[in-house]
Amino acid sequence: MIIWSIAKTTVGDALRKKVLQIFLVVAIGLIIISLSFSQTLSFSSRAGSSTDIMLVKSFGLGLMAVAAWLISLVMGVSLIPQEIERRTIYTILAKPVKRYEFIVGKYLGAVLTLAINVAIMGVVFIAVCVFKAMGAEQPVTPEETGLPLVGMQQVGLFDWNMVWGVIMIFLQFTVLTSVVLLFSVFLTPTVNFFMGLGVYIVGVMAPLTETLSSKESQLHPVLKVFYRVIHIIVPNFDKFNVTNTLLHPETHIESMAKYTGIVTLYALFYSLLLMLLAVIIFRKKEV
Amino acid sequence: MRSLYVARPLPATEFSSGHPTQKPIKPASNEWSEVTDSYRKGGVIVADAIAVRNLTKVYGGALKNRVPAVDNISFTVAEGEIFGFIGPNGAGKTTTIKILLGLLFPTSGEAEVLGMPAGDIETKRRISYLPESPYFYEHMTGAEVIEFYCRLFRMGTAERKAKTQELLERVGLAEDGHRTLRQYSKGMLQRIGIAQALINDPDLLFLDEPTSGLDPIAHKDITELISSLGKQGKTVFLSSHQLGDVETVCDRVAIINRGKIVKIGTLDDLLRAGRTVITFAKAGSDLVEQVKPYAERVSADGELVRVYVESEENVHSVLDTARGKATLVSVLPQRQTLEDLFVEIVREVRK
Numbered sequence: 001m002i003i004w005s006i007a008k009t010t011v012g013d014a015l016r017k018k019v020l021q022i023f024l025v026v027a028i029g030l031i032i033i034s035l036s037f038s039q040t041l042s043f044s045s046r047a048g049s050s051t052d053i054m055l056v057k058s059f060g061l062g063l064m065a066v067a068a069w070l071i072s073l074v075m076g077v078s079l080i081p082q083e084i085e086r087r088t089i090y091t092i093l094a095k096p097v098k099r100y101e102f103i104v105g106k107y108l109g110a111v112l113t114l115a116i117n118v119a120i121m122g123v124v125f126i127a128v129c130v131f132k133a134m135g136a137e138q139p140v141t142p143e144e145t146g147l148p149l150v151g152m153q154q155v156g157l158f159d160w161n162m163v164w165g166v167i168m169i170f171l172q173f174t175v176l177t178s179v180v181l182l183f184s185v186f187l188t189p190t191v192n193f194f195m196g197l198g199v200y201i202v203g204v205m206a207p208l209t210e211t212l213s214s215k216e217s218q219l220h221p222v223l224k225v226f227y228r229v230i231h232i233i234v235p236n237f238d239k240f241n242v243t244n245t246l247l248h249p250e251t252h253i254e255s256m257a258k259y260t261g262i263v264t265l266y267a268l269f270y271s272l273l274l275m276l277l278a279v280i281i282f283r284k285k286e287v
Numbered sequence: 288m289r290s291l292y293v294a295r296p297l298p299a300t301e302f303s304s305g306h307p308t309q310k311p312i313k314p315a316s317n318e319w320s321e322v323t324d325s326y327r328k329g330g331v332i333v334a335d336a337i338a339v340r341n342l343t344k345v346y347g348g349a350l351k352n353r354v355p356a357v358d359n360i361s362f363t364v365a366e367g368e369i370f371g372f373i374g375p376n377g378a379g380k381t382t383t384i385k386i387l388l389g390l391l392f393p394t395s396g397e398a399e400v401l402g403m404p405a406g407d408i409e410t411k412r413r414i415s416y417l418p419e420s421p422y423f424y425e426h427m428t429g430a431e432v433i434e435f436y437c438r439l440f441r442m443g444t445a446e447r448k449a450k451t452q453e454l455l456e457r458v459g460l461a462e463d464g465h466r467t468l469r470q471y472s473k474g475m476l477q478r479i480g481i482a483q484a485l486i487n488d489p490d491l492l493f494l495d496e497p498t499s500g501l502d503p504i505a506h507k508d509i510t511e512l513i514s515s516l517g518k519q520g521k522t523v524f525l526s527s528h529q530l531g532d533v534e535t536v537c538d539r540v541a542i543i544n545r546g547k548i549v550k551i552g553t554l555d556d557l558l559r560a561g562r563t564v565i566t567f568a569k570a571g572s573d574l575v576e577q578v579k580p581y582a583e584r585v586s587a588d589g590e591l592v593r594v595y596v597e598s599e600e601n602v603h604s605v606l607d608t609a610r611g612k613a614t615l616v617s618v619l620p621q622r623q624t625l626e627d628l629f630v631e632i633v634r635e636v637r638k
Contacts, residue, residue, distance in 0.1 A: 005438040009424055016426045086422040091483060094388045094416035094493075095439040096408055286391045 002097055003105040010109020014075050015116065023074075024117050027067035028124050034059045035128055053155060054247055056132050060125040061165045061243045064118065065172070071117050072110075072173040073196050076180030077189040079106050080282075089287050100279045103185075107275055110177050115170060122166035126158075133157050161246040164256045171260075171267040172240035176200055178274035179235065185281045202230060203237035235270045239263055334402070336491050336522040337364035337387060342396035344382050344546075356382040358546035359396065364524060364539075366490075369517040371537035372526045373625075375633055379546040380526045381419070384493050387524070388416055401491060412440070415484040419496040419526075421476065423468055429455060429479055430464035436483040454482040459508065474505035481512065491522040498529050510536055534558075534625040542629060544636045550628070557628055562621045563602050565594045570613035577612075578605045591616065 014020060034056045083089035083106075092102060133155045180196040187195060202209070212219060213227035240263060246256075344357040357379040364370040374380050385391040386398050389406020398405040401413055423432045430451050437447040455464045458478040468476065477497065484492055494513065498506045506529075513536045516523055527533050533540060534554060541551040550557060562583070567574070570592040575585050581601040582594045592613070596602050602618065609615065623631075 001441055002439055005435055009427070009435055012426055013424050087418045087420070088423060090385075090388070090390060090418045091416060091421060091423075091436070091480075092439065093390060094411060094414070095436065095487075096411040097439050098408060284392070287385075 002101045003108060006092070006097075006102060006105025007108035007112060010079070010106055011112045011116070014109065014113040017075070019074055020071055020113075020117070023067050023070050024120065027063055027121055030063055031060050031121065031125050031128055034063075035132060053129065053132050057129055057159070057162060057165075058243065058247055060128065061162070061169070061246070064121045064125060064166065065169050065243075067121060068114065068118050068169050068173040069176065069200070072114055072177040073180060073193055073200075075110055075113060076177045077184055077192040077196065079110055079181055080184040081189050084287055093287065099282050099285075103181075103279050103282050104275065107178065107181050107271075107278070110181065111174050111271075114173055114177055118166060118170040118173070122163075122169075125166065126162055129159060129162055130157050133159075161256065164260055165243060165246050167260055168240045168242050168263065171263055172237055175235045175237070175240075175267050175270050175274075178271040178278075182274045182278040182281075185278050185285060199234055200237060202234045204241070206231060206234070206236040206238040209234075236266075239266060334366050335363040335399075336366045336368070336401055337362075337370075337524060338397075338399040339363070339383070339387075340397040342383070342386065342398055343394045344379075344386060344391060345394045355394070355546045357386070357393075360543070360546070360548045361396075362541055362548060362551055364522060366522055367517070367520045368539060369513065369523040369525060369537045371533035371540040372524060372543065373528070373530065373533055373540060373629060374543035378543045380543060381495060383543070384416070384495055384524070384526060388414075388493065412487060413489055414491045414493065415487060415489040416493045417480045417484045417495060417497055419499065420473075421480040423476070423479060423483075425469045426467060428465050428467050429460055429471065429475075432468065432479055433464075433482055433486070436486055440487055450486060454485055457485065458482045458512075474501050477501060477505065477509065481509065489521065491524065492516065493524045493526075495526045496528065497525070498527065498532055506532075530625045530629055540625070542632055544633055549632050549636060554625070558623045558625060559620060561597060563596045563599075564617075564619045564621060565596060565602065565605055565609075566616040566619075567592045567594070567609055567613035568616050570609070574609055574612045577608050581605050581608070 037052060037055050037059065080089075080103075083092075089102070093099065134157065176196065176199075179199050180192055183192040183195050209227045209231040211217065213224050213231055217224055217227075219227070242259075340361050342357055342360050343355055345353050345355045347353075360379075360383070372380055372383070382391060386393050387400055387405050389411075393405075400407070401410050403410045424435075427435065433451040433454055434447050437450050442450060451464070452461070455461045458481050460475060460478055460482070463471070463475060468479065471479070481497065484494070497513070498509050501509065510532050513523055513525065513532075517536065517538070523536075525533065525537060537554065539551070539553050540557060541548050543549070568590050575587065575592060578594050579585055581596060581604045583597050584595040586593045586595075594605050596605055606615070606618070
């Protein structure tokens with residue numbers, strides 16, 4: 001009950017933050033504007049309106065990722081410092097509230113806020129995709145027919161891959177939110193912002209750190225160990241980056257639902273681990 | 288030395304609250320007992336609501352700049368007492384309160400609240416805190432804020448609604464409960480702060496500058512509320528710069544400066560200037576000479592002779608000497624204001 005109360009208050013507070021509202025409104029505005037994008041802006045050599053749809057999907061998923069990234073960073077860095085600055089934390093912790101309840105409540109509130117924002121963007125994005133797909137046609141490829149190009153076919157209105165894409169964005173930035181929540185227990189918002197940014201960039205470059213730390217790498221063994229440690233500690237944000245796979249039908253993931261399940265467990269594991277660390281540090285934190 | 292283990296008869300409300308019997312606080316040393324056991328309300332010895340022993344708090348930072356915010360302080364606050372904790376800015380008042388609430392951890396020493404170590408989660412059901420210039424979630428209405436704090440005490444829906452209504456009425460915000468805090472004045476926010484501090488009908492309240500920046504009406508309302516809490520048998524730990532308020536409502540006062548308690552006692556003890564002025568009329572010149580050995584100063588003003596006497600013993604000696612030799616006009620013990628005492632002490636320490 002206490003955790004839920006703190007979470008609800010955090011959501012109410014965050015949703016009224018002007019800066020977060022601006023990110024959301026701008027992202028939605030741009031997603032809607034992307035309806036007007038056409039092949040003339042596309043560098044694709046393939047003709048037909050299916051390329052327009054692909055452009056809208058690619059742009060929308062990328063834009064949502066940027067907006068969710070900004071929302072999770074900007075919201076996350078002030079989660080605890082703002083409570084201290086406003087002194088609300090004093091009245092809360094002077095009541096019979098355990099410190100872990102406070103941290104878990106704040107985290108849950110932040111994740112819910114992220115979920116609401118991503119859901120709103122996601123609904124608009126999918127609606128835009130459906131609208132764009134109305135009456136659109138795509139060429140029938142020889143691989144599908146076994147014959148030379150024979151003509152055009154209707155594009156499917158609803159693409160489930162876009163739902164998976166939205167879910168992946170949410171999962172990715174849930175992990176980033178837990179990273180900045182952990183940092184917000186002991187760092188100032190500005191330092192936290194850059195630390196969060198740094199962790200995200202390193203996490204996105206996980207394939208690189210993996211390569212650098214592999215047996216085949218030519219690096220000095222000490223550096224290899226260093227990259228191995230970085231690769232293990234920093235969440236692998238690249239795992240969530242499935243936009244290309246979703247957009248290109250020729251690159252298939254065997255089961256997107258199965259992959260999403262695995263990635264969800266991965267996100268859950270990292271979030272719980274980081275939250276546990278935050279709780280341990282916050283137990284002895286002076287406020 | 289009087290024993291700390293004799294409890295006063297508790298009022299009915301305290302019996303019905305169902306709180307477990309508190310472990311009495313054992314004095315650590317004779318020195319400690321002398322400092323802390325100097326006052327017991329109405330001459331009746333009561334249990335301690337707050338006990339602080341050799342408490343020190345040093346904030347982190349560069350080693351050479353580490354000045355203790357609280358420096359080896361000891362004091363107790365008896366149950367049912369309104370205790371004033373005053374000092375200049377940066378004296379260590381808020382740090383002490385935060386340690387007592389478990390928000391900060393002492394560098395050394397002990398702090399107990401209602402018989403339990405400071406910060407004990409169960410004790411927090413019986414205490415409350417109003418920070419200086421509190422801020423709440425501005426997007427919420429007054430009623431929502433109170434309901435939110437009620438939830439932190441795990442109250443059910445019906446109890447929450449009833450408590451919110453009751454408290455809003457008690458602090459004079461019944462008509463404004465539906466407005467968001469963004470629309471509230473400072474005085475109204477302070478009232479919300481008081482309301483959230485009364486949710487659990489606390490036995491002990493920590494009030495940090497509860498009247499700062501308030502208009503005279505709100506100021507009066509809040510000082511009256513503090514007095515009424517005292518009458519209900521609540522213990523109030525009041526930190527304030529409003530020395531007039533402290534003088535009006537407090538039973539006992541501690542003055543803290545640069546982390547050290549420099550004076551502690553009842554207002555009567557602290558404000559007694561230690562001097563009595565005895566005025567005579569129709570006194571002969573020989574009387575002036577006769578009382579001089581007992582007096583700090585003697586002054587003649589026309590027919591009146593004023594004798595300034597330091598000790599009670601000397602007052603009796605002067606009166607005995609003057610008997611039959613002059614007409615006694617008045618015997619007036621001089622009393623300082625708390626502001627005079629405060630300024631005097633702080634200046635002395637600065638010197």
